Amino acid sequence: MKTGIYAFVALLVVLSFIYLNLPQFTVQELAFAGNTTVTEGELAAFSAFEPGNVFRKDPQRIAQAVQTHPWIRDANTRWDWPNSITIVVEERTPVALVPRSEIWYILDREGEILPRPLTMQLPNLPIAVGLDLGDSQARSETAVVLRDVPDSIGTILSEWNPQEARFITHAGVQVFVGDITDMQRKYRVLDILLVEIARDGRQAISIDLRSPAAPVVLFQ
Numbered sequence: 240m241k242t243g244i245y246a247f248v249a250l251l252v253v254l255s256f257i258y259l260n261l262p263q264f265t266v267q268e269l270a271f272a273g274n275t276t277v278t279e280g281e282l283a284a285f286s287a288f289e290p291g292n293v294f295r296k297d298p299q300r301i302a303q304a305v306q307t308h309p310w311i312r313d314a315n316t317r318w319d320w321p322n323s324i325t326i327v328v329e330e331r332t333p334v335a336l337v338p339r340s341e342i343w344y345i346l347d348r349e350g351e352i353l354p355r356p357l358t359m360q361l362p363n364l365p366i367a368v369g370l371d372l373g374d375s376q377a378r379s380e381t382a383v384v385l386r387d388v389p390d391s392i393g394t395i396l397s398e399w400n401p402q403e404a405r406f407i408t409h410a411g412v413q414v415f416v417g418d419i420t421d422m423q424r425k426y427r428v429l430d431i432l433l434v435e436i437a438r439d440g441r442q443a444i445s446i447d448l449r450s451p452a453a454p455v456v457l458f459q
Contacts, residue, residue: 266293269301270325272317276359277310277330286326293322302326309353334385335367335399344372348386350379365396365406377401384419391430410442417449425451432456 267290271279285308286301298316305326306314313329331347338344343361345353352372355361365385371377381401388396396414398407406414416425425448432454436443447455 266290266296266322266324270323271328272325273328274330276356277308277328278356278358281356282308282311282326282328293318293324296324298324309351310356312349332386333362333364334382334388335370336361336364337367337370337372339372346370346378346382346385348382350375350382352378363394365393365399368398368400369402380419384416384422387423387426389426389430392426392433395433412443413445415445415447415449421451428454 269283269286269288271282274282282305286305288296288301298318301324302314302316305311305328310331311328312331315327317325317327319325331349331351331353333345333353334348335346336343337346337352343355345355345362345364346367347353365388367381367385370381381399384401385399395408395410396406397409399405400407404416404419406416408414414429416422428448428451429446432446436456442459443456444459445457447457
């Protein structure tokens with residue numbers, strides 16, 4: 240009786256081994272989702288993935304390898320039966336351009352410096368003038384200032400000077416913000432002022448938001 244049971248179990252093991260090693264369970268390449276800046280080729284290179292049986296792959300280790308790419312903030316895996324592994328990535332969000340020695344770097348919303356991807360056109364972002372790339376506090380403070388800029392005014396801001404706590408718009412208007420606390424309130428005030436200035440057809444030289452309850456606008 241026991242011999243028959245052992246033989247049956249052994250047969251199941253053999254059949255399971257044969258089944259799980261069928262070609263249908265061979266994953267040839269990874270799929271990626273969530274990436275808009277980084278190409279699938281770059282992500283595949285970072286994954287160090289090689290084709291093989293899906294049950295012999297460690298999806299978590301693959302995701303961790305992909306996450307070492309400087310533009311990837313987070314990565315997770317999804318396995319779709321029978322042989323598809325998708326790496327779902329969350330890319331970092333750029334908030335500013337940082338020029339250094341004719342090279343453009345990109346600052347993300349968490350204060351990390353990112354290399355510019357070769358395939359990427361420079362985005363329409365404020366330029367962080369004079370930002371010390373080696374100063375993590377300055378990077379973090381700049382990220383705090385820029386990550387909450389509303390869309391309504393984000394496209395008109397040309398430069399941010401962290402030493403002077405000052406924006407310059409594409410029209411050349413200087414915007415002084417002072418203390419970088421309460422930036423959302425200052426942005427709301429700035430948005431209202433810009434609408435009023437445009438409606439009146441006047442040309443502003445500077446806008447002082449250091450006291451957002453009493454902003455000062457200097458006109459030409």
